Amino acid sequence: MHWQFKRILILVSSLVLLLLTGTMGYMVLEDIPALDAFYMTVITLSTVGFKEVVSLSNAGKIFTILMIFGGISFVAYTLTYVAAFVFGGEFTEIMRRRAMEHDIDNLRDHYILCGAGYTGMSVIKRFLKSNVSYIAIEKSEERANALLEEGIMVLHGDATQEDVLEKAGIHHSKGLVSCLSTDADNVFTVLTARGMNPDLHIVSRAIDPNAHKKLFHAGANNTLSPNELGGDRMATMLLRPAVMSFLEITTHIGDIIFDIEEVEIPDGCIFAWQTLRESGFRRKTGLNVLATKKHTEDFVRPNPDPSFLVEPGDKLLVLGQLEQIDNIKKLLKQPRSY
Numbered sequence: 001m002h003w004q005f006k007r008i009l010i011l012v013s014s015l016v017l018l019l020l021t022g023t024m025g026y027m028v029l030e031d032i033p034a035l036d037a038f039y040m041t042v043i044t045l046s047t048v049g050f051k052e053v054v055s056l057s058n059a060g061k062i063f064t065i066l067m068i069f070g071g072i073s074f075v076a077y078t079l080t081y082v083a084a085f086v087f088g089g090e091f092t093e094i095m096r097r098r099a100m101e102h103d104i105d106n107l108r109d110h111y112i113l114c115g116a117g118y119t120g121m122s123v124i125k126r127f128l129k130s131n132v133s134y135i136a137i138e139k140s141e142e143r144a145n146a147l148l149e150e151g152i153m154v155l156h157g158d159a160t161q162e163d164v165l166e167k168a169g170i171h172h173s174k175g176l177v178s179c180l181s182t183d184a185d186n187v188f189t190v191l192t193a194r195g196m197n198p199d200l201h202i203v204s205r206a207i208d209p210n211a212h213k214k215l216f217h218a219g220a221n222n223t224l225s226p227n228e229l230g231g232d233r234m235a236t237m238l239l240r241p242a243v244m245s246f247l248e249i250t251t252h253i254g255d256i257i258f259d260i261e262e263v264e265i266p267d268g269c270i271f272a273w274q275t276l277r278e279s280g281f282r283r284k285t286g287l288n289v290l291a292t293k294k295h296t297e298d299f300v301r302p303n304p305d306p307s308f309l310v311e312p313g314d315k316l317l318v319l320g321q322l323e324q325i326d327n328i329k330k331l332l333k334q335p336r337s338y
Contacts, residue, residue: 011077011078014074014077015074018041018067018070018071018074019038019041019042019045021067022037022040022041022044022045022067023037023038023041024037025037025041025063025067026040026041026060026063029057029059029060029063030054030056030057030060032053032054036053036054039053040052040053040064041067044064044067044068045067045068045070045071045074046071047068047071100148100153103153104153104155104167104168104169105169107133107135107169107172107173108133108169108172109133109172109173109174110132110133110135110169110172110173110174111127111132111133111134111135111173111174111175111176111177112134112135112136112137112165112168112169112170112173112175112176112177112193113127113134113135113136113176113177113179114136114137114159114176114177114178114179114180114189115137115138115139115159115178115179115180115181115205116136116137116138116143116144116152116154116179117143117179117181119179119205119226120136120138120179124136124152129259129322130259130322131322131326134153135153135154135169136152136153136154136155137155137157137158137159137164137165137168138154138155139156139157139158139159141156144156155167155168159178159185159189160180160185160188160192161192162192162196165192165193165196166196170193170196170197170200171196171197173197173200174200174201175200175201175202175203176189176193176201176202176203177202177204177205178190178193178202178203178205180205182207183206183207183211183214183215186204186205186206186211186215187204187211187214187218188218189204190202190204190215190218190219190220191218191219193219194218194219194220195219201221202219202220202221202222203220203221203222203223203224204220204222204223204224205223205224205226206223206225207225207227209225209228211223212225259319259320259321259322259325260290260317260318260319261317261318261320261325261328262315262316262318263315263316263318263328263332264313264314264315265310265311265312265313265314265315265316266312266332266333267312267313268312268335269312269331269332269333269334269335270284270331270334270335271310271331271332272310272311272312273309273310273312274310275306275307275309275310276289276304276305276308276310277306277307279310281310284331285318285320285324285327285328285331286320286321286324286327287318287319287320287324287325287328288318288319288320289304289316289317289318290302290303290317290318290319291303291316291317292304292308292310292315292316292317293314293315293316293317294311294314295311295312295313295314295315300317
């Protein structure tokens with residue numbers, strides 16, 4: 001955007017220079033007051049054809065001709081710039097950025113991705129699959145522009161800075177994932193984000209094995225090392241291939257995609273204060289409950305019994321199709337009828 005402001009500055013400066021040159025020229029050559037000289041300059045450059053305030057001398061006529069050519073050159077340059085601005089794509093780009101800024105201002109309960117490298121792009125793919133609102137923050141201007149071209153909502157800036165996180169709507173966001181290239185940047189981002197939004201759920205990438213503890217101290221809820229996870233997954237593929245085959249089946253069968261989601265039971269919903277069997281959870285949602293977490297406990301209970309009593313604040317880890325997961329989010333908002 002800097003070069004566009006530079007062009008505008010050139011246009012304004014050229015116009016001011018023409019007006020000053022014309023005014024001074026007419027004052028000297030025709031010996032007329034400044035206002036009359038300025039008037040002569042304006043009607044000459046605009047070529048409106050009004051009558052001159054004085055009869056021009058030969059020198060004044062030559063000067064007027066030069067002023068007309070100067071005005072034509074200025075108009076030609078301006079039209080060239082406007083044409084390049086509109087037809088060269090700059091106008092469209094500015095409008096797209098303004099529309100994106102408007103969308104960012106209206107974001108609520110969204111997720112913030114800090115760093116859109118290889119790991120960050122995997123996060124974006126997951127966001128797209130889950131159909132959630134999100135915004136990426138990318139320090140590389142080239143990378144940020146590439147994401148914009150792909151229709152991804154992105155801010156060009158440093159995620160460790162408060163003003164950038166502010167622009168990303170951190171006070172209205174639901175969660176943040178930090179995928180920056182160094183542990184130091186991830187720690188600083190987590191620390192800054194936690195200070196700005198104490199209720200934010202934060203997940204951070206850890207590169208060094210010793211970084212997990214620092215990230216937790218900075219305020220991360222969860223940490224993950226892609227290298228450690230990738231190595232563990234490769235070893236599992238080698239040592240227990242049947243397990244990996246089962247995991248592939250449970251998440252993808254043909255064209256049907258399954259997803260695992262954590263849902264929290266609100267007070268007064270149709271599933272609260274009933275057992276899984278009594279509420280008909282499986283029949284109403286089509287989802288399988290893989291695990292539960294009581295709101296009074298810090299651990300997860302896998303493979304819950306149908307007699308498990310669901311209380312407000314409890315969390316259920318469910319497996320099902322994307323449409324079924326979207327449907328339960330609507331069901332949870334429905335009040336229970338007594």
